[in-house]
């Protein structure tokens with residue numbers, strides 16, 4: 001197959017070089033965007049009289065046919081033609097001859113590939129945003145349904161204070177909401193047209209970039225042709241936000257894994273989202289959650305690989321930048337699959353309310369409520385903390401719970417304590433009392449869910 005740049009060369013490219021340099025095996029997934037961009041470019045060339053109108057029409061028609069061929073799996077991609085851009089352009093020239101050979105006027109693969117990646121990422125980020133929204137809604141639904149479930153809240157992995165399960169779940173919903181906002185915010189930087197920058201310097205031909213931007217739905221046209229072909233910030237930003245998102249996913253996966261252990265038994269994962277062991281017949285493993293946690297590593301790796309690849313590249317385009325694709329494609333695939341599967345998995349989690357409740361009761365998790373009670377009775381917080389600490393130590397030494405102490409026992413620690421103490425050391429009361437804004441009382445959590453849903457609209 002004749003290379004589109006063969007003019008200057010005497011010898012053929014070596015096979016091993018072709019294998020090493022090709023990108024068609026992975027960038028073929030850009031075909032839709034490559035064709036969309038070429039159609040807009042051809043229309044502009046025709047409108048501006050840079051190429052004959054009828055050639056522009058021929059190009060558009062030819063490209064649409066090629067699109068159909070690819071969609072139907074009839075298109076033969078060739079490694080010799082290096083990448084998606086030259087595969088499609090060659091096919092066009094083969095199909096319509098000279099008219100096709102006019103398509104690459106006032107364009108370079110440098111601005112073309114930047115365009116393709118922006119169009120691709122714009123579409124994928126929009127889909128990710130919508131999947132995030134679905135997940136957020138599901139979390140809010142589960143939180144709403146479980147408003148009466150109390151569980152131990154943890155710090156340092158030690159039981160700390162009773163909280164609502166709903167509040168705990170909404171903490172993840174808040175993380176995913178920030179992820180969504182970050183992706184949304186990035187769209188305006190993705191949505192800038194690089195086409196028309198050509199190789200790096202722009203062109204002497206009278207192109208109309210604004211028109212191309214309108215055809216392709218871009219909000220803006222890049223300001224600097226050198227920057228436009230050399231910039232991959234939009235990909236790095238996407239990978240950064242994906243890395244943060246996956247960190248959130250991994251934390252949640254970790255909790256699902258711990259919670260499903262026999263030691264915790266806070267949840268049951270449905271059979272459909274677990275797997276068995278090939279040796280131990282009794283086992284039901286949380287592999288899906290484990291893989292979510294595991295796949296976080298490759299997303300961090302993708303971010304690192306592109307940051308490292310870009311570091312030290314002189315302006316403008318360098319072939320190194322072809323290495324941007326696989327990490328981005330892999331990240332898009334991983335993030336989307338993770339979002340879909342987590343949404344479904346969560347809907348099938350069974351919460352073991354009794355076990356959560358027992359774990360809450362067993363801890364001295366309402367000790368802080370006693371300290372706050374003493375503060376209400378006029379004690380400085382440090383004194384209240386000290387008194388309560390002594391009460392807990394006494395309980396531990398005598399193998400008692402906070403509600404087992406008699407009022408006389410309580411009074412031996414502080415005269416300020418009266419019978420009303422018993423009410424507030426019950427976990428439900430402790431939770432109810434956390435009415436500070438953003439706190440874990442059912443009242444505040446309901447309010448949180450209401451505000452959350454409003455943001456999702």
Ligand code: ARG
Pocket residue numbers: 023027083109110113319321322323
């Ligand atoms: N396959 C190349 C890439 O992904 C396309 C741009 C090639 N440009 C060039 N001047 N060789 O970056």
